[in-house]
Amino acid sequence: MVFAGRKPSTREPIFLSSLVAILVVCVLIVLLQGGSEDDVCDIGGIPAINAWKFFTKRYDFIQNGFQKSGGRIFRFKVLQHRVIAMAGEASRKAFFNEPGLSFLEGYKILLGGAPESKDITLTEGEIQSNVEEADFVKRLSSLIRRDRIEAALPFLLEDLDKRLKNDWGRQCQIDPFKHGREAVFQMTIRMATCQELAEDRKSIDQLMEYYSVLEKSATPVSLLLPWFPGPAKKAREKATTALFTLLFKFVKLRRQAPEPSTDAIDLLIGQGHEDQSVAGTIMRILFAGVTTTSVIFSWILLRLASNPQWKHKAIEDYKTLLSHHGDLPSELPLHKRLAVIPLGAWEDQLPSVELVLKETLRLTSAGSIIRRNVQHDITVDRVVVKRGDFLTYQVADAHLNPEIYSNPLEFDPERFVKGRVEDRKQAFAFIGWGAGRHPCIGMRMAKLEIKLLLALVLLGYEYGVVDGSGSFPKDLPLPDKNDNNQASLPFQRMYSPS
Numbered sequence: 001m002v003f004a005g006r007k008p009s010t011r012e013p014i015f016l017s018s019l020v021a022i023l024v025v026c027v028l029i030v031l032l033q034g035g036s037e038d039d040v041c042d043i044g045g046i047p048a049i050n051a052w053k054f055f056t057k058r059y060d061f062i063q064n065g066f067q068k069s070g071g072r073i074f075r076f077k078v079l080q081h082r083v084i085a086m087a088g089e090a091s092r093k094a095f096f097n098e099p100g101l102s103f104l105e106g107y108k109i110l111l112g113g114a115p116e117s118k119d120i121t122l123t124e125g126e127i128q129s130n131v132e133e134a135d136f137v138k139r140l141s142s143l144i145r146r147d148r149i150e151a152a153l154p155f156l157l158e159d160l161d162k163r164l165k166n167d168w169g170r171q172c173q174i175d176p177f178k179h180g181r182e183a184v185f186q187m188t189i190r191m192a193t194c195q196e197l198a199e200d201r202k203s204i205d206q207l208m209e210y211y212s213v214l215e216k217s218a219t220p221v222s223l224l225l226p227w228f229p230g231p232a233k234k235a236r237e238k239a240t241t242a243l244f245t246l247l248f249k250f251v252k253l254r255r256q257a258p259e260p261s262t263d264a265i266d267l268l269i270g271q272g273h274e275d276q277s278v279a280g281t282i283m284r285i286l287f288a289g290v291t292t293t294s295v296i297f298s299w300i301l302l303r304l305a306s307n308p309q310w311k312h313k314a315i316e317d318y319k320t321l322l323s324h325h326g327d328l329p330s331e332l333p334l335h336k337r338l339a340v341i342p343l344g345a346w347e348d349q350l351p352s353v354e355l356v357l358k359e360t361l362r363l364t365s366a367g368s369i370i371r372r373n374v375q376h377d378i379t380v381d382r383v384v385v386k387r388g389d390f391l392t393y394q395v396a397d398a399h400l401n402p403e404i405y406s407n408p409l410e411f412d413p414e415r416f417v418k419g420r421v422e423d424r425k426q427a428f429a430f431i432g433w434g435a436g437r438h439p440c441i442g443m444r445m446a447k448l449e450i451k452l453l454l455a456l457v458l459l460g461y462e463y464g465v466v467d468g469s470g471s472f473p474k475d476l477p478l479p480d481k482n483d484n485n486q487a488s489l490p491f492q493r494m495y496s497p498s
């Protein structure tokens, strides 16, 4: 869910006046439209109201649509855009495999992508067009090559150790969504920038602040009326400029360095990219990887807290890993003992952690994946998808489908083990890391980041979950299916008695 889910704030009064204008236009559009050219259910509705629901309560909106259509594929409008909601195995296969369905166009228009360098107000000449998707994927892949991750491992652990010592302390209450995010942000900076920045806490905190402003500035108004000069647009432009300016500072610093290092910025410079383009790449990496990874980490902590047998298994995994690879004196700090474990072992020798991660991902990724048909008309599962149409597929259609997963709402990591392998019952039944033409490029990195942070927490702390008032809640909260990122659940805090 790369560019999706910067959840809009629902309290923007200016929207009401804009809504009236949009309503008029959209009613006219509806009246001027002809009937449907195939037998797909059109759930109708006023496009502006559809749009509002689509941007604020997407999961509920699509589920209601399926109720109206009797579970069949259906169509609706978001402003002037025609959207088709897909369901079932056949459409899923086409959705992920069809070459004419564009990943970038889907997110760019319908969900508002990561900020672009065109949003910044820097001096002329400093602004450059946005990094193209294919080029971006190539650059990202070069930065997170296996050997580079392996070399970065001890630094990532060192960074995390500092974070935990300084910000979490020995005994603490933390909000995993906030603190987890900061820790993942730190790791992303380490992987995607340079040593100077990765060790400059003040600049990282500033970048984090701008990043958070940008996420929050994706309000319904900014998505529906991107040209509207409201507060969200202004905040977005200001934060984009500030973020770029700060990143430029470090890119320039590296460009002027007498010797190139092996850090990411130097690698990108060495590939011949301009400063703006290097900064744009870093920005895109932050938006692709930070929230996605930290949200899954946070939910793993919560799931483990309510499933002690799996918490125990995960801890045992880590202890075994340490005993097999960390033949070092036990008085050495934990992060130093973990740092000698090779990348291959982190990847292959944590079987229970791996299962927990996959099951958490299955239960947490309930959002929508979007595509746009940018080539010619195609037919998917007997539905005509015209050039220009958007398609949306709800991950829950696969992940929470009782025909694929038994008791789908239950946390049951064993469902993936040999003999059950429920995720193989249908094509693309597990799409937590994407599938087909656009699998997640950052999966290896994301998994490692989660496993490193989890190692330090599970081996370094005892923890339980308390609510905002500090008491232990009877039930743990569940993911909010309308909020893809579930990025702020302030009532959840971790507690470490020793």
Ligand code: HEM
Residues within 6 Å of the ligand: 001, 002, 103, 133, 137, 140, 285, 288, 289, 290, 292, 293, 294, 296, 361, 369, 370, 431, 432, 433, 434, 435, 437, 438, 439, 440, 441, 442, 443, 445, 446, 447
């Ligand atoms: C737990 C963390 C993550 C999850 C759950 C996740 C999930 C996904 C999913 C589901 C997709 C496919 C989206 C679609 O089909 O529309 C995707 C694509 C992508 N992810 Fe991730 N991701 C994570 C972390 C990362 C990280 C850390 C990076 C970068 C460092 C990253 C970079 C990308 C990119 C570039 C794509 C698009 C690939 C393309 O254009 O073909 N992701 N991710």
